[in-house]
Amino acid sequence: MIANDIVLRVRYGETDKMGFVYYGVYAQYFEVARTELIRKCGFAYDELEKAGVMLPVISLNIKYLKPCFYDDLLTIKAILKELPGVRISFEYQITNQQGELTTTGDTTLIFINANTKKPTKAPKEMIEGLQMNFTNKISQ
Amino acid sequence: MIANDIVLRVRYGETDKMGFVYYGVYAQYFEVARTELIRKCGFAYDELEKAGVMLPVISLNIKYLKPCFYDDLLTIKAILKELPGVRISFEYQITNQQGELTTTGDTTLIFINANTKKPTKAPKEMIEGLQMNFTNKISQ
Amino acid sequence: MIANDIVLRVRYGETDKMGFVYYGVYAQYFEVARTELIRKCGFAYDELEKAGVMLPVISLNIKYLKPCFYDDLLTIKAILKELPGVRISFEYQITNQQGELTTTGDTTLIFINANTKKPTKAPKEMIEGLQMNFTNKISQ
Amino acid sequence: MIANDIVLRVRYGETDKMGFVYYGVYAQYFEVARTELIRKCGFAYDELEKAGVMLPVISLNIKYLKPCFYDDLLTIKAILKELPGVRISFEYQITNQQGELTTTGDTTLIFINANTKKPTKAPKEMIEGLQMNFTNKISQ
Numbered sequence: 001m002i003a004n005d006i007v008l009r010v011r012y013g014e015t016d017k018m019g020f021v022y023y024g025v026y027a028q029y030f031e032v033a034r035t036e037l038i039r040k041c042g043f044a045y046d047e048l049e050k051a052g053v054m055l056p057v058i059s060l061n062i063k064y065l066k067p068c069f070y071d072d073l074l075t076i077k078a079i080l081k082e083l084p085g086v087r088i089s090f091e092y093q094i095t096n097q098q099g100e101l102t103t104t105g106d107t108t109l110i111f112i113n114a115n116t117k118k119p120t121k122a123p124k125e126m127i128e129g130l131q132m133n134f135t136n137k138i139s140q
Numbered sequence: 141m142i143a144n145d146i147v148l149r150v151r152y153g154e155t156d157k158m159g160f161v162y163y164g165v166y167a168q169y170f171e172v173a174r175t176e177l178i179r180k181c182g183f184a185y186d187e188l189e190k191a192g193v194m195l196p197v198i199s200l201n202i203k204y205l206k207p208c209f210y211d212d213l214l215t216i217k218a219i220l221k222e223l224p225g226v227r228i229s230f231e232y233q234i235t236n237q238q239g240e241l242t243t244t245g246d247t248t249l250i251f252i253n254a255n256t257k258k259p260t261k262a263p264k265e266m267i268e269g270l271q272m273n274f275t276n277k278i279s280q
Numbered sequence: 281m282i283a284n285d286i287v288l289r290v291r292y293g294e295t296d297k298m299g300f301v302y303y304g305v306y307a308q309y310f311e312v313a314r315t316e317l318i319r320k321c322g323f324a325y326d327e328l329e330k331a332g333v334m335l336p337v338i339s340l341n342i343k344y345l346k347p348c349f350y351d352d353l354l355t356i357k358a359i360l361k362e363l364p365g366v367r368i369s370f371e372y373q374i375t376n377q378q379g380e381l382t383t384t385g386d387t388t389l390i391f392i393n394a395n396t397k398k399p400t401k402a403p404k405e406m407i408e409g410l411q412m413n414f415t416n417k418i419s420q
Numbered sequence: 421m422i423a424n425d426i427v428l429r430v431r432y433g434e435t436d437k438m439g440f441v442y443y444g445v446y447a448q449y450f451e452v453a454r455t456e457l458i459r460k461c462g463f464a465y466d467e468l469e470k471a472g473v474m475l476p477v478i479s480l481n482i483k484y485l486k487p488c489f490y491d492d493l494l495t496i497k498a499i500l501k502e503l504p505g506v507r508i509s510f511e512y513q514i515t516n517q518q519g520e521l522t523t524t525g526d527t528t529l530i531f532i533n534a535n536t537k538k539p540t541k542a543p544k545e546m547i548e549g550l551q552m553n554f555t556n557k558i559s560q
Contacts, residue, residue: 016293056160061199064198107163149312152437171293175351303527304445307442334438336484338483340443
C-alpha cells in the first residue's frame with residue numbers, strides 16, 4: 001500500500017451558488033492527489049505520455065459526506081492498494097482543516113498504448129518506483 | 141420512470157491534452173441532463189432554491205466506456221426510476237453522434253432545508269410534476 | 281462583417297458562491313460563439329487542427345457590465361469585423377433573457393503551423409467561407 | 421505597491437486538446453494570486469463576504485505570450501499599484517519554471533454592499549492591512 005497526502009486550498013471559481021465546492025471539481029482534486037503520489041515514487045505522469053502511454057480514467061465513484069467550502073484547506077489522501085497491471089486503482093479521502101472526513105472516492109485508470117490504442121501493461125520503471133515505496137501499513 | 145434526452149456539443153475547453161473530454165466534466169453534463177428532465181416536468185431547479193430547499197449531490201458514479209471528443213454532439217439521457225422522498229436518484233447514458241454508448245453513470249441528491257440544514261422531503265409541487273410525467277416504459 | 285448569435289443556458293457548475301457566473305467561464309462562452317460563427321461559414325474548427333493548423337488565443341479582454349445568473353438564457357453574439365490574415369479577431373456581446381447587455385469582450389487568435397510552430401496564414405478554404413458570408417451590415 | 425508571488429502546478433484538467441493550459445483557466449490563476457496577496461496583508465477574502473461586501477470582477481485583460489503546459493510549475497505574481505477606493509485593480513505576471521514570462525494580465529474588481537447592491541468603499545481593516553504592506557519598490 002502507498003498513501004500520500006497533498007494539501008490544497010479551495011479556489012473561489014471551484015464553488016457554486018450553494019456556496020459548496022461543485023461536485024465535479026473533486027475529479028480535479030483526485031487527479032492532483034494521484035499525480036503527486038506517482039511523482040513521490042519517482043515517476044512523473046508526464047513521462048508516461050512521452051513514452052507513448054495514455055492513462056484515461058475508466059471509472060469514478062465519489063461519496064460526498066460533508067460539503068467543502070471556499071478557502072478550505074483540504075488534505076487529499078490518495079491510496080494505492082495494489083500494484084498496477086493493465087489497470088491502476090486509487091482510493092481517496094478528503095479531510096478539511098477541522099479534521100472532518102468530507103469526501104471519499106475511487107478511480108480506476110487503464111494503461112493504453114498511444115499508437116495501437118490497445119490496453120498495455122504499466123511501464124516497468126513506474127512499477128519499480130511504486131514497488132520501492134510499497135508498504136503494508138499506511139505511510140502517512 | 142421518466143427519461144429525457146438533451147443534446148449538447150463538446151466545448152474545446154472541456155477537452156484535455158489527451159484530446160478526450162476531461163473526466164470531471166461529465167458531472168456538468170449530468171447536471172444539465174437532470175435539470176432539463178425536471179424542467180420538462182414543470183419545475184425549475186431554480187424555484188427549488190427560491191423555496192428554501194437545497195439539493196446537493198451525495199454520490200456520483202461514472203463508467204467511461206469510450207472517450208468523447210471535441211465537437212462531438214452528445215445525447216445525454218437522464219432517467220428517474222423512482223419518485224423522490226428525501227433523496228432523488230438519476231441514471232445517465234451518454235451516446236455520441238455515431239450512436240455509440242460512451243458513458244453511463246448515476247447520481248443521488250438529497251433535499252436539504254436551507255434554514256435548518258436538515259434533510260427534508262421533496263416539495264409537493266415537484267413530486268406532482270414528476271408524477272404526472274411518470275410512465276412504466278421509457279419515454280424516449 | 282459577420283455576426284452570429286448562439287443561445288446558451290447557464291449551468292449550475294458555472295456559478296460561484298456569489299451566485300454569479302464565474303468570471304473565467306465567459307472564455308468558454310466566447311469560444312462556443314466563435315466556433316459556431318466559423319461553422320456557419322462552412323468550416324469546422326476541428327478541420328483546422330486536422331489540417332495541421334493550431335489557433336491559440338493570444339489576447340482576451342472582458343468587461344462585466346452586469347452579472348449573469350444560474351439558468352439564465354444568454355445570447356452570445358460573435359462578430360468578425362475583418363477577414364483573417366495571420367491573426368483573427370472576434371468581438372462578443374452577451375445579452376440575457378431580459379434583453380440587457382451583460383458582458384462585452386474580444387479575443388485575438390493566431391494561426392500556427394502545428395509542425396513548425398510558426399505563425400501561418402488562415403487556410404484558403406476558411407477565408408473563402410468567411411468571405412462568402414461577409415456583409416457590410418450586421419447579419420443578425 | 422504590493423507584489424506577491426504564488427507558485428502553482430498546472431493540473432491535467434486545466435489543459436485542452438492543443439496541450440496548452442486552456443485560455444479561460446488563467447482567470448482562476450489570477451484569482452488565487454490576488455487572494456493570497458490580500459491574505460498576506462492580514463485580510464482573508466472570505467471575511468469580506470462575511471462582512472457583507474461582495475467583490476465581483478468588472479474587467480479582465482490577458483495577453484498570452486507563450487503557452488503553459490501540463491505539470492508546469494508557474495509563478496504568478498500579483499501586483500497592487502494603488503490602494504483601493506470603490507475599485508481595486510491588480511496586475512499579473514506568470515513565469516514558468518524556465519523563467520520565461522508566459523502571460524500578463526490585469527483585473528479590476530468593485531466593492532459592492534451585499535444588501536443594497538450598490539458600490540461601496542473597501543473595508544477600513546482591509547485598507548489598513550494593505551497600507552502597512554505598501555512599499556515603493558517591488559517587494560519580491
